[in-house]
Structure formats: C-alpha cells, structure tokens
Amino acid sequence: MAGTDKRRALIAYHAAGARLGRERDFAALVSLCDARLRGHARRLCDDAETARDIVQESWIAIARALPGLRDETAFLAFALRIVTRAAARDLGRRQRRRVADQGFGDSQPDHVAAPDAAPSAPDLQAAIAALPPPHRAALALFYLEGLSVAEVAHALDIPPGTVKSRLMTARARLRAHLEGETDGQS
DSSP: OHHHHHHHHHHHHHHHHHHTTOHHHHHHHHHHHHHHHHHHHHHHHSOHHHHHHHHHHHHHHHHHHGGGOOOGGGHHHHHHHHHHHHHHHHHHHHHHHHHHHHOSOOOOOSOOOOOOSSOOHHHHHHHHHHSOHHHHHHHIIIIISOOOHHHHHHHHTSOHHHHHHHHHHHHHHHHHHHTTOOOSOO
C-alpha cells in the first residue's frame, strides 16, 4: 500500500508541475500513467490499436484540460474520465458505422461452455470479456486499479450509486458465467 501512496504522490507532484506548464512534468505523467490509461481504454474498446489511438487523443485533451484541474491528487481519475469519454465517442462512431454497414447482426452465441471444474484463468478472462464495457470498466478500475468508488465514479462520469450497481451486477454476471448459468444476457 505504501508503494501505491508513493506513486499517487509522485503523480500529484508531476500533475502540479504540468499544470504550471512544465513539459518535463507532463512527460513524467505520460510515463507514469500511459500504461494504466491504455489498459482502461483497452477494457472499454476491446481493440489494442483503437485503445492506443484513444489514449493518444486523450493525452491531447488532458494537456488542454490540465490547467482546470483543481486537485492534483485526483489526476488519475481526471485522466481516466477523459479516456472514458473518448472511448465512448469512439464506440458511438463505430456502432453507427456498424449499423449502417451491416444492419442488425445476429446475436446467437458461438458456443456454450459446460464447466465441470473450477474456473481457469482463461474462463475468468472470457467471463470478464463477456461483460458489457461499462461493467467491465467499473470492475477493472475498482479491483485492478484500486480506485475508490468515488474515484471510479469520477473517472466514468457517473454517480457513485451507479458504480456500486455496476460492480454488483458485474460480480453477479461473473458468478453466473463461471457457474455455467446462462440466461441469454451478455
């Protein structure tokens, strides 16, 4: 936990410097946070190349919005929120394009797994991948990134109650998926 606190303090320090226009501090922020932002974008869009593009676009938006940041300790949630919005815009564009190109696609599952043993890592990864992007993002930010409910809410630009609801729903869907209960939802 001490390492996490040190990392947050280091990010806040560089965010303060970058807010004042110091390029060296902005470069340090990119170095410290880029992998986390890419991971978040990847969870939201399921495509590594698109995630990279979203994060590049987001760094430009972060640089522009940084002077308005009032609490440097909230930089990561601030940056994740920008990435979330960029991913949502990209998803909207892709969905509109997909509907225009293909019409309404078929929604039949390719296969149904019948787990007999404890879930393996690939089973868990498949269960997480089957979650809708908003639930997957909330789950990852809370459990993988270690953000609080309030920070996840800020990052995803939703109320804290919605974060709690998404976490509860995601856990229930993971449990059902891993126990082999399929109800047609995904």
